[in-house]
Amino acid sequence: MSKQPLPVVDLSAVACCAPIAARPMDDDQAAAVAPLFKALGDPVRLRLMSMIASVPEICVCDLTPAFDLSGPTISHHLRVLRDAGLVDSERRGTWVWYRVRPEAFRQLGALLDIPTAARAAE
Template sequence: MSKQPVVDPDLVACCPPIATRRLEANQAEVIAPMFRALGDPVRLRLMSMIASVPEICVCDLTPEFALSGPTISHHLKVLRDAGLVESDRRGTWVWYRVRADAFRQLGALLRVPAPTAEASA
């Protein structure tokens, strides 16, 4: 239904947390679209709604916003193209779910180790 996701799980899975090692240029190229997609307040709200359930129909997302259906569809397409959500059409409606692997990768990338006793002294 949509283009191939920007995220390459094999490439991103190798990324250590940026708190422990610098991110390589090619890794940043893969991950940046995900953060760019989440940088919009509407898309961030959509992601929180989609992530809060196993899957959700676009018919349940659209009424939550004071935006037109096509605008919501555009935001959902950005999230799909960034590799953050998957969708499938069932009849006239499209159902969305989070791509858990993408969120695990973002979470691992942002993980900051707890300070050691020596560092906090």
């Protein structure tokens, strides 16, 4: 697995893209969107994302015990999600609280939308 950091994603780059079923992406669009999927492509991060998205906000102190991983490892995964633009965080005292960025998921959902006509053609 690559240890290269993911670039911080500009969500406006995702918003520019038509649904993938509408027309093929060009190289720049694919490069802009790939980090979002890469961030979600890890089972730990996907599970963290699910936990964060299921509540209005959640403390890292509630996330860490759900995994058989060290605190620094969980922090790394949360940083990847944050750098990808999928979550926001706020430090309150000694703890960090996380919440989903709904616009990122709306844009990903729009990107993955398959029109009804395409479903009927299957």
